[in-house]
Amino acid sequence: MRVAVECQxxxxxxxLELFLSKYLSSSKKSDIIIRDEECLNExxxxxxxxxxxxxxLKPFSxxxxxxxxxxxxxxxxxxxxxxIIEDEDTPETMNFEILQKRIELLTQEYQxxxxxxVKAFYEK
Numbered sequence: 795m796r797v798a799v800e801c802q803x804x805x806x807x808x809x810l811e812l813f814l815s816k817y818l819s820s821s822k823k824s825d826i827i828i829r830d831e832e833c834l835n836e837x838x839x840x841x842x843x844x845x846x847x848x849x850x851l852k853p854f855s856x857x858x859x860x861x862x863x864x865x866x867x868x869x870x871x872x873x874x875x876x877x878i879i880e881d882e883d884t885p886e887t888m889n890f891e892i893l894q895k896r897i898e899l900l901t902q903e904y905q906x907x908x909x910x911x912v913k914a915f916y917e918k
Contacts, residue, residue, distance in 0.1 A: 795867050798824035806830050806842065813856045814863075826866055840866050857892045 796819035801807040810828055811818060821827055826840050832847070833839035840863065844852045850862045 795826070795863070796824045797863065798827045800827055801830040801842075803830050810842075810859075813859055825871065826863060828863075838870065 795817055797814050797817040798819055798821040799807055799810045799814070800821065801810065814828075819825075825838065827833075827836065827838050828840045828842060830842050832841055832843070832845075840850070841848045842850045842852060842854075849866060850859060854862075
């Protein structure tokens with residue numbers, strides 16, 4: 795999946811670029827164009843807003859963004875295999891995988907901090 799980000803809000807633009815760095819592409823080569831203003835005649839447009847008709851409502855998390863993009867991508871390209879999620883996972887499974895990865899990262903950080911504290915204590 796290739797995504798282009800064209801937002802009026804610099805904060806939203808940068809946040810989306812950070813969240814989707816491995817999927818970024820130019821507007822001409824992208825499968826989906828993410829915008830923060832409504833686009834009427836573009837089928838590839840993915841509209842993010844706090845308004846009711848948006849594809850994704852603000853505020854949102856990275857996992858919500860990826861799931862909503864995956865849904866839009868599957869609507870646009872139903873038989874494509876280049877989706878973010880290879881098999882048809884339910885949103886609950888996807889959220890669990892993201893949660894599991896986050897817990898692993900936090901556990902690793904915690905372990906590193908403890909080891910650093912122990913080493914500092916014994917080096918005195």
